[in-house]
Amino acid sequence: xxxxxxxxxxxxxxxxxxxxxxxxxxxxxxxxxxxxxxxxxxxxxxxxxxxxxxxxxxxxxxxxxxxxxxxxxxxxxxxxxxxxxxxxxxxxxxxxxxxxxxxxxxxxxxxxxxxxxxxxxxxxxxxxxxxxxxxxxxxxxxxxxxxxxxxxxxxxxxxxxxxxxxxxxxxxxxxxxxxxxxxxxxxxxxxxxxxxxxxxxxxxxxxxxxxxxxxxxxxxxxxxxxxxxxxxxxxxxxxxxxxxxxxxxxxxxxxxxxxxxxxxxxxxxxxxxxxxxxxxxxxxxxxxxxxxxxxxxxxxxxxxxxxxxxxxxxxxxxxxxxxxxxxxxxxxxxxxxxxxxxxxxxxxxxxxxxxxxxxxxxxxxxxxxxxxxxxxxxxxxxxxxxxxxxxxxxxxxxxxxxxxx
Amino acid sequence: xxxxxxxxxxxxxxxxxxxxxxxxxxxxxxxxxxxxxxxxxxxxxxxxxxxxxxxxxxxxxxxxxxxxxxxxxxxxxxxxxxxxxxxxxxxxxxxxxxxxxxxxxxxxxxxxxxxxxxxxxxxxxxxxxxxxxxxxxxxxxxxxxxxxxxxxxxxxxx
Numbered sequence: 086x087x088x089x090x091x092x093x094x095x096x097x098x099x100x101x102x103x104x105x106x107x108x109x110x111x112x113x114x115x116x117x118x119x120x121x122x123x124x125x126x127x128x129x130x131x132x133x134x135x136x137x138x139x140x141x142x143x144x145x146x147x148x149x150x151x152x153x154x155x156x157x158x159x160x161x162x163x164x165x166x167x168x169x170x171x172x173x174x175x176x177x178x179x180x181x182x183x184x185x186x187x188x189x190x191x192x193x194x195x196x197x198x199x200x201x202x203x204x205x206x207x208x209x210x211x212x213x214x215x216x217x218x219x220x221x222x223x224x225x226x227x228x229x230x231x232x233x234x235x236x237x238x239x240x241x242x243x244x245x246x247x248x249x250x251x252x253x254x255x256x257x258x259x260x261x262x263x264x265x266x267x268x269x270x271x272x273x274x275x276x277x278x279x280x281x282x283x284x285x286x287x288x289x290x291x292x293x294x295x296x297x298x299x300x301x302x303x304x305x306x307x308x309x310x311x312x313x314x315x316x317x318x319x320x321x322x323x324x325x326x327x328x329x330x331x332x333x334x335x336x337x338x339x340x341x342x343x344x345x346x347x348x349x350x351x352x353x354x355x356x357x358x359x360x361x362x363x364x365x366x367x368x369x370x371x372x373x374x375x376x377x378x379x380x381x382x383x384x385x386x387x388x389x390x391x392x393x394x395x396x397x398x399x400x401x402x403x404x405x406x407x408x409x410x411x412x413x414x415x416x417x418x419x420x421x422x423x424x425x426x427x428x429x430x431x432x433x434x435x436x437x438x439x440x441x442x443x444x445x446x447x448x449x450x451x452x453x454x455x456x457x458x459x460x461x462x463x464x465x466x467x468x469x470x471x472x473x474x475x476x477x478x479x480x481x482x483x484x485x486x487x488x489x490x
Numbered sequence: 491x492x493x494x495x496x497x498x499x500x501x502x503x504x505x506x507x508x509x510x511x512x513x514x515x516x517x518x519x520x521x522x523x524x525x526x527x528x529x530x531x532x533x534x535x536x537x538x539x540x541x542x543x544x545x546x547x548x549x550x551x552x553x554x555x556x557x558x559x560x561x562x563x564x565x566x567x568x569x570x571x572x573x574x575x576x577x578x579x580x581x582x583x584x585x586x587x588x589x590x591x592x593x594x595x596x597x598x599x600x601x602x603x604x605x606x607x608x609x610x611x612x613x614x615x616x617x618x619x620x621x622x623x624x625x626x627x628x629x630x631x632x633x634x635x636x637x638x639x640x641x642x643x644x645x646x647x648x
Contacts, residue, residue, distance in 0.1 A: 125617075126597075126619075127618075127619065128619055129618070129622065132621070136605075137638075172516075299543075301594060302592065304543075320569060321568060321569030382515075384516065385519065385571050387545070387566065394545060394566070396566075398546065398548045398564065409550055413546030417598070418594050421596070421597055422594075425593065
């Protein structure tokens with residue numbers, strides 16, 4: 086409310102630990118009254134120096150290292166790297182492997198989008214939706230575990246193909262899971278479009294029209310919710326998407342409501358793609374033979390992560406180790422847009438606008454150094470870290486006999 | 491005609507007046523060498539024509555023997571990728587900021603600057619983005635000869 090008096094200017098630091106987001110990022114918002122007039126961001130709290138670390142690991146070790154950039158979209162990082170290294174080596178993974186890569190990527194998209202739906206609902210104060218979304222997400226987590234043995238780091242890729250096949254029993258389990266998730270997704274689409282309280286937090290908020298979205302350079306669902314077609318699966322199909330095309334979902338809304346509906350509506354397309362892959366899974370080998378040393382050269386590998394375009398630049402000097410691996414993740418691009426969108430909005434909208442771009446800080450922040458405030462920084466070798474891990478969990482190991490029926 | 495065929499020649503036509511050498515390392519890619527002094531003009535050729543979007547900025551260290559850095563600006567449109575390549579002397583590496591043309595370039599430039607020690611001329615924000623506040627000055631971790639504090643560059647099992 087403009088009272089005509091001089092409004093006190095505040096700078097409000099938020100984070101790295103803060104009530105609005107569950108991941109570490111530091112923001113500074115300049116406020117005049119309740120209105121944000123400037124915003125800046127400081128990252129790096131989970132930076133692990135992974136780009137540097139790739140230079141001292143061989144091509145195979147790097148596949149596993151890069152998969153650990155993100156704990157949400159792990160598979161897509163390994164896929165981007167594997168596709169790039171295969172191109173450098175002049176090797177094409179077999180069609181069945183490419184289809185399984187895309188199948189896993191789409192399952193990962195389901196878990197990522199449902200996780201996002203929960204976080205956004207929570208930021209809006211709609212915790213019932215948050216809990217239902219995360220309950221349903223367990224369906225896809227169980228499927229991923231059934232396929233790979235893991236909930237998060239599936240390690241499905243090897244250089245030249247994939248590690249595991251999909252059998253008839255697993256395909257049936259996926260189909261049953263998708264039927265359940267499809268019904269739930271349709272319900273959530275209805276909820277985000279009709280729930281009056283939720284709409285108060287999303288409709289007309291954080292508006293980014295087509296032109297602004299293009300200028301801010303946003304990508305992924307954040308762009309598609311402003312009518313900008315940015316989807317690498319569609320623009321430059323890779324892996325299994327050449328055989329199993331994806332239909333993009335666009336909205337002209339440009340506000341938070343559109344970002345909600347686009348993500349949910351594209352889940353429905355994802356279910357269709359997975360069913361198609363399962364129906365027409367090409368027969369054949371899972372792995373093509375790869376050389377140990379990769380011939381010198383540079384390549385660019387682009388894939389569509391759940392949050393948007395994931396960009397890998399890979400340079401080989403002809404040895405067993407890469408010369409340089411550059412990873413550009415979608416969040417950094419979308420976060421820049423969030424910093425622009427909060428300006429002029431009320432402080433209370435900030436968490437929702439941030440959540441609207443589905444930020445993922447691990448993706449941005451890639452360096453291992455243990456540092457305590459009360460002591461000198463302590464450096465651990467990988468071996469020491471490994472032994473500490475074994476000792477820690479060894480002490481807690483549950484005897485299988487205790488839990489078996 | 492695929493989209494690549496229609497867009498890469500467009501980019502080539504847009505960048506031809508810049509006069510830099512062009513190569514096609516892969517069928518969907520066009521690399522254009524641009525001196526730092528013409529970088530903004532070259533980027534503007536693409537931006538003004540609404541050709542693609544800046545997907546990433548990559549800094550490469552050629553090592554002390556080569557005495558050069560190379561900064562790559564990757565623009566993507568559909569499947570096509572155009573890379574503007576700028577060579578810089580390791581002794582005084584400076585590139586102009588693209589933030590006047592491309593808003594989201596700022597965060598990439600901050601990363602490039604702190605990781606390789608390349609100065610960004612005309613940048614409004616030069617604060618570190620990722621590195622800790624107590625990171626030692628003049629230590630640029632992505633340089634090949636970087637003396638990193640402690641063992642953070644350790645090679646796994648060694």
